[in-house]
Structure formats: C-alpha cells, structure tokens
Amino acid sequence: MTVKFWRDDRDDKVFFVELANPPVNAINLAVRRGLHDAMLAIQATTGLERVLLMGSETIFAAGGDAREFDASPIAPHLPDVLAMIEASDIPWIAVINGAALGGGLELALACRYRIASPKAQLGLPEVLLGIVPGAGGTQRLPRLIGFAAALEMITSGKPISAKAGLAAGLLNLVDANPMQVALAVASTHLAAATPVGQLPNPRIDEAALAKSNAGLARRAKGQIAPVKATELVTLTSHTNFTDGIAAERDCFLTLRQSEQAKALRHVFFAERGAKAPAALTNHMPKIIDQAVVVGGGTMGAGIAHALVRAGITTVTIETNDATAKQAAARAESLIEAGVKRGLITAQKADEMRSRYSISTDYTSAANAQIAIEAVVEDIAVKITVFQKLQEVMPANAILASNTSYLDINAIAASLDDPSRLVGLHFFVPAHIMKLLEIIRGDASAPTALASGFRLAKQLGKIPVVAGLCDGFIGNRILARYREAADLLLLHGATSAQIDEAMTGFGYAMGPYEAQDMSGLDIAFANRRRQDASRDPNRTYVHIADKMVEAGRLGRKTGLGWYSYANDGKAATDPLVDALIVAEADHAGITRRHFSNDEIVKRLLLAMINEGANILQEAVAQNASDIDLVSILGYGFPRWRGGLMHYADQLGMVAILAGLKDFSAEDQHIWQPSQLILDAVKTGSDFASFKN
Numbered sequence: 001m002t003v004k005f006w007r008d009d010r011d012d013k014v015f016f017v018e019l020a021n022p023p024v025n026a027i028n029l030a031v032r033r034g035l036h037d038a039m040l041a042i043q044a045t046t047g048l049e050r051v052l053l054m055g056s057e058t059i060f061a062a063g064g065d066a067r068e069f070d071a072s073p074i075a076p077h078l079p080d081v082l083a084m085i086e087a088s089d090i091p092w093i094a095v096i097n098g099a100a101l102g103g104g105l106e107l108a109l110a111c112r113y114r115i116a117s118p119k120a121q122l123g124l125p126e127v128l129l130g131i132v133p134g135a136g137g138t139q140r141l142p143r144l145i146g147f148a149a150a151l152e153m154i155t156s157g158k159p160i161s162a163k164a165g166l167a168a169g170l171l172n173l174v175d176a177n178p179m180q181v182a183l184a185v186a187s188t189h190l191a192a193a194t195p196v197g198q199l200p201n202p203r204i205d206e207a208a209l210a211k212s213n214a215g216l217a218r219r220a221k222g223q224i225a226p227v228k229a230t231e232l233v234t235l236t237s238h239t240n241f242t243d244g245i246a247a248e249r250d251c252f253l254t255l256r257q258s259e260q261a262k263a264l265r266h267v268f269f270a271e272r273g274a275k276a277p278a279a280l281t282n283h284m285p286k287i288i289d290q291a292v293v294v295g296g297g298t299m300g301a302g303i304a305h306a307l308v309r310a311g312i313t314t315v316t317i318e319t320n321d322a323t324a325k326q327a328a329a330r331a332e333s334l335i336e337a338g339v340k341r342g343l344i345t346a347q348k349a350d351e352m353r354s355r356y357s358i359s360t361d362y363t364s365a366a367n368a369q370i371a372i373e374a375v376v377e378d379i380a381v382k383i384t385v386f387q388k389l390q391e392v393m394p395a396n397a398i399l400a401s402n403t404s405y406l407d408i409n410a411i412a413a414s415l416d417d418p419s420r421l422v423g424l425h426f427f428v429p430a431h432i433m434k435l436l437e438i439i440r441g442d443a444s445a446p447t448a449l450a451s452g453f454r455l456a457k458q459l460g461k462i463p464v465v466a467g468l469c470d471g472f473i474g475n476r477i478l479a480r481y482r483e484a485a486d487l488l489l490l491h492g493a494t495s496a497q498i499d500e501a502m503t504g505f506g507y508a509m510g511p512y513e514a515q516d517m518s519g520l521d522i523a524f525a526n527r528r529r530q531d532a533s534r535d536p537n538r539t540y541v542h543i544a545d546k547m548v549e550a551g552r553l554g555r556k557t558g559l560g561w562y563s564y565a566n567d568g569k570a571a572t573d574p575l576v577d578a579l580i581v582a583e584a585d586h587a588g589i590t591r592r593h594f595s596n597d598e599i600v601k602r603l604l605l606a607m608i609n610e611g612a613n614i615l616q617e618a619v620a621q622n623a624s625d626i627d628l629v630s631i632l633g634y635g636f637p638r639w640r641g642g643l644m645h646y647a648d649q650l651g652m653v654a655i656l657a658g659l660k661d662f663s664a665e666d667q668h669i670w671q672p673s674q675l676i677l678d679a680v681k682t683g684s685d686f687a688s689f690k691n
C-alpha cells in the first residue's frame with residue numbers, strides 16, 4: 001500500500017492519510033490511486049472534522065516519478081486528485097516533515113492548511129528537469145505567497161526552508177511536532193481558511209518580473225522551461241484559476257516530451273546511477289573518518305576543505321613552515337568565504353577548524369585511512385611523497401593521487417604494494433565541483449577503487465571511473481576541444497568569436513575565457529611534457545605557446561586571450577588578433593570567415609570523436625559517464641544532456657559525414673573513431689554502448 005488511510009480510533013472526527021512510498025514518497029500512479037481512494041473513503045464517512053495528510057518522518061513527498069514521464073499519463077491525474085482534495089468539505093491539513101518538493105508541494109498547496117517541522121524544505125524544482133509544475137503549482141503558489149516570491153521559487157527551482165516558508169505565508173505554522181499542532185488547530189480556524197485556488201489573483205510585480213527575466217537570460221540561456229514557467233506565473237495576475245490550471249497542464253504535457261526535458265531526465269538518472277558497481281560493494285570501507293592531504297595549494301586546500309566539511313578529520317602535509325603557513329591561510333580563507341556566502345554557519349566553521357591541522361611531519365599521517373596527494377604535477381616529486389607515506393601509514397590505508405595527467409601505473413610501480421594506489425581526480429574549486437574522476441590503475445585493488453566511491457559519497461560528489469590514458473576522460477576530451485579551437489583561430493576565427501559561439505551553444509564560458517580563468521601556463525607546461533610523445537604528423541598550432549611566451553598567462557597577469565581592466569572586465573585585444581594572423585601567415589594559411597554554427601559543429605565533433613575513442617578503448621564504462629564528466633567538470637550545458645547524449649541526437653550518420661568533410665582538410669585530426677564507423681554500419685548509438 002503506497003497510501004494508507006484510517007479513521008482515528010481515539011478521536012473519530014480525525015482521519016489520517018499517510019504517504020508510504022519509500023524511499024522518497026514519489027507521487028506515481030499507485031500514490032495517485034491511493035489518494036483518490038482515500039478521498040472516496042472520506043466522502044463515505046460521516047462526522048469527520050479534519051483530514052491529516054502526512055509523509056514519513058524524513059520526507060513528505062519528493063514529487064512526481066520521473067520514470068513515468070516517457071509514457072502517456074494514466075488517470076487519475078494529479079491535478080484532478082488535488083482538485084478533489086481542495087474542494088473537500090472536510091478540510092485537509094498537510095503535516096510536513098522533511099521535504100515537500102514538486103508534486104509533493106503541490107499536494108500540500110491543495111490542502112486547506114500547511115503545518116511543517118522546522119526541518120522541512122519546500123520547493124518546486126520542475127524547471128531543473130525541463131518541465132513546469134503540472135498540478136497547480138504555478139497557479140496556486142502565486143495566489144498564496146504573491147507574484148514575486150512565487151516567481152523566484154518556480155523559475156529557480158530552489159527549495160526554501162520552513163522558516164522562509166512561514167515568513168512567505170506558504171506555511172500556516174511551523175512546529176517541532178507538526179502532528180500535535182495539526183490535531184489541535186481550532187476547527188473554526190480550519191473552516192475559515194479559503195482554499196488556495198479560490199484566493200484572489202495576485203498583483204503582477206513588473207520590477208520582479210524584469211529582474212527575474214534578466215537573471216534567466218544570464219543563467220538559463222536557451223532553456224525553455226523557466227520561460228514557460230514565467231508565462232504561467234504571469235497568467236495568475238489576469239486569468240481565472242480554471243483556465244490557468246488548463247494552460248499549465250497543456251504546457252506540462254508538451255514540455256515533458258521535449259528534447260530538453262528528456263536530456264535533463266537523462267542527466268538526472270545518470271547522476272543517480274553513478275555509484276559503485278556491485279562487484280565493489282563488498283570492498284567498501286564503512287566510513288572514512290581520517291584522511292591526509294599532501295600539498296595545501298589550490299587543489300589540496302579545496303580537497304581538505306571538502307573533507308573536513310564532511311566530518312573527516314584531516315591533516316595537510318606541506319614541505320616547510322613557510323608553505324605550511326600559506327596553506328593554513330588558504331584553508332582559513334576558504335572557511336571564511338563559506339561563512340560569508342552563507343554556505344556554512346559560524347558553528348560549523350569552528351567544527352571544521354577543530355578537525356583540521358597542517359603539518360610538515362609525515363608521522364601525522366600515521367592514523368589516516370586514506371592519503372590524497374595534491375603536490376605539483378611532477379612524477380618524481382609525487383613518487384617521493386608516496387614513498388614517505390607508505391613508510392608511516394598502515395598497510396591497508398589507501399593512497400590516492402590527484403594528478404591531472406600523469407601515469408598512475410608508473411607511480412604505482414614505485415610502491416611496495418601497487419594495489420593501494422588509485423587516482424582521485426578532483427576539479428577546481430575542489431570543495432565546490434561535484435565531479436570526482438576515479439582513475440583505475442592496472443594494479444588498483446577493489447578496496448582502493450571502492451574507497452574512492454565511498455569518499456565521493458561522503459563528500460556529496462558524483463563519481464565516474466576512468467581508465468588510464470593521457471588526461472583520463474575529461475582532460476583528454478578538453479585537449480581535442482582546444483586543438484579544434486586553435487585550428488579555427490589559425491584558419492580565420494577569433495578567440496572572441498569562438499567564445500561567443502560556444503556560450504551561444506550553452507556553455508557558461510567559451511574555451512578562451514576559461515583558459516584565461518585557469519591560467520595558460522598550466523596547459524603550456526602540460527604541452528611541454530607531451531612534446532616527446534606527440535605524433536609528429538599531427539598539426540600543432542603554436543598560438544597558445546606564443547601567448548605564454550609573450551607573458552599573457554590569463555587573468556592573473558591581466559593579459560591573456562583578452563586584456564583585463566582593474567575591475568576584472570575583459571576586452572578584446574588587437575595584439576592577440578595580430579599574433580594569430582602572424583601565425584597564419586607564417587603557416588601560409590589564407591584565413592576565411594567561419595559562422596558560429598560552423599565553429600560549434602567543429603568543436604563538438606572533435607569532442608564527440610574523442611569521446612567515441614574513449615569508449616572504444618574502455619577508458620569510460622559507458623556514454624553517460626562521459627556525459628557526467630562533460631557537464632559536471634567542463635561546463636557542457638546540462639539541458640543538452642551531456643556530450644554523448646547530444647551526439648546521439650545529432651545521429652551517428654551525421655557525425656560521420658561531418659568528420660569526413662573535415663578530414664579532407666586534415667586527416668589526422670579528423671580521423672573518425674572506429675566506434676563511429678562501426679556504429680554507422682550496425683545502426684547503433686552511443687547510449688547502447690557498454691564496456
């Protein structure tokens with residue numbers, strides 16, 4: 001039974017309805033039927049005064065069941081069930097413990113009264129799945145809490161706390177024991193409460209509307225759902241409730257079949273599916289509560305911050321007192337920034353500080369279950385660090401490297417027990433970015449890999465396993481993206497135009513803005529490392545090297561692909577264009593115009609082709625892992641579903657045709673992946689490819 005209902009045997013004026021569809025009380029067909037049956041039972045019972053609707057102790061209801069969204073809707077539909085609840089002669093009270101999200105909050109809005117525990121979270125996150133609320137959320141919420149507050153909640157998808165819900169008028173009461181309060185509310189109060197759907201139209205707030213639209217144009221460019229949600233909220237100011245509900249339902253049913261909603265559902269399920277394979281679960285440590293991070297620089301500071309925030313006692317080891325002092329300052333500034341931004345409370349900050357120490361002495365690592373090395377990208381330095389660690393740490397402690405590119409096998413070979421080593425590739429800033437690439441060395445033991453998954457879970461990160469190769473999944477694809485972009489520079493595009501084309505596609509930043517942000521010297525050093533192994537037949541574009549040689553390292557030097565004013569504002573720089581033209585002249589290339597569409601096509605095909613190679617070589621387990629890496633690590637637009645999901649929308653035949661066209665210009669760079677050639681023959685796609 002996913003919905004339980006009964007008349008209270010102590011007070012026969014009270015009727016209980018309990019959502020019991022664990023783990024999250026998703027409102028699926030069975031729940032809709034259960035609510036409908038409960039309503040019929042209530043109608044058939046005389047002498048009732050109130051109905052108490054509750055979820056579990058930890059969750060009220062987390063919304064519709066996204067697995068149903070690909071099929072045709074089956075009655076009873078949620079809007080109809082909610083209309084019955086709202087029209088009920090016996091008032092329903094929503095007793096909200098935990099989260100009331102999406103359809104869960106819509107259910108609460110159809111009740112006459114809403115009482116929550118202080119821990120409750122209230123939200124309508126539908127736009128994050130490319131849809132709009134489909135059961136009255138866009139029509140009831142503005143009537144209840146006003147136009148501006150509802151618009152913000154619905155277009156951002158962000159939940160609010162019980163406290164904020166009470167202040168906004170979404171909740172009638174907040175109490176540590178909401179059930180007790182719900183039983184005690186005077187029946188005259190309940191009888192006087194107006195059903196939300198009958199409240200007057202809210203007044204439109206033009207200033208809030210303009211502000212919201214400007215924010216969406218920036219944050220959610222290209223996304224349909226927030227725009228449609230805005231239109232629906234705006235309807236409430238001048239349309240009656242019945243027509244508003246009908247418009248909302250139409251929009252909901254259309255959007256849930258849209259490409260964007262399908263893409264966002266794909267990402268939602270890919271994230272949920274990103275967990276340790278069954279074969280590793282027996283090797284998983286119960287909990288990691290002590291860790292050591294070696295190196296307290298950019299990455300080490302972010303990693304240690306994430307560890308202590310997750311309750312893991314952490315020591316950072318640095319080389320000497322001076323670097324230890326710098327590391328301590330970095331750690332403190334991250335904590336302070338977290339407090340300032342409201343991400344951590346002052347109390348949490350103190351807890352974090354108490355779990356955190358910095359040392360120059362390796363014996364401080366003696367009790368840690370895992371060490372994460374984040375020192376400079378130099379294999380000799382890393383090997384020395386691991387050798388020191390293996391001397392002091394227990395034999396079963398896991399050793400992990402945050403290397404971006406280096407060969408995990410070569411590092412492992414230097415250890416007494418190579419099976420202890422795994423790569424844990426965090427992304428900058430490591431305390432914020434959700435992705436964790438777990439790099440599987442040839443010798444990595446199941447316990448080492450499983451510890452990576454355990455750590456990801458404790459840190460709230462999404463784990464993706466990658467096999468060994470230069471750059472693993474993400475940086476290997478990034479290298480092809482940059483190569484294709486640099487070729488475009490040589491042949492006629494400008495860096496600003498390429499950035500504009502890629503932000504037009506949906507990236508928050510184009511490739512050149514992104515390089516200026518992270519610093520051109522890192523990629524430069526990496527290219528020097530690759531010099532010896534680079535295929536001499538492959539075209540090498542020197543422009544980025546020339547930039548570094550000219551001291552243009554990006555934002556940190558005030559000059560990069562753009563020049564930066566003191567306030568950080570970027571401007572195009574004729575010197576960069578001149579440098580590009582000089583390189584093209586030097587290579588004897590006649591530059592030509594590229595449209596933004598051409599630019600996007602080239603950069604995407606370069607990445608898709610490398611993604612296919614990565615699958616073919618079993619560096620990635622499946623296409624959705626590459627999707628997660630592209631979105632969570634490299635800013636690929638989430639609403640396009642990730643690199644390989646997008647590729648499947650283009651279709652294998654079109655991808656191959658594009659690659660063949662370009663390979664007429666350069667057969668090495670545009671050599672189609674064998675996987676694509678095979679897939680065209682067999683008619684298969686990336687989604688169905690599994691290693």
Ligand code: NAD
Pocket residue numbers: 294295296297298299300317318319323327374375376377378381385402403404405425426427428518
């Ligand atoms: P960084 O230069 O900011 O920090 C390195 C730190 O390590 C410094 O504080 C230095 O004092 C310390 N250190 C050097 N040798 C040491 C030793 N023998 N023992 C203890 N500490 C030592 O570098 P970073 O950007 O934090 O990069 C660290 C690692 O993370 C590199 O392998 C890099 O490739 C990788 N990485 C970097 C990024 C990035 O974007 N910065 C992203 C992912 C991975």
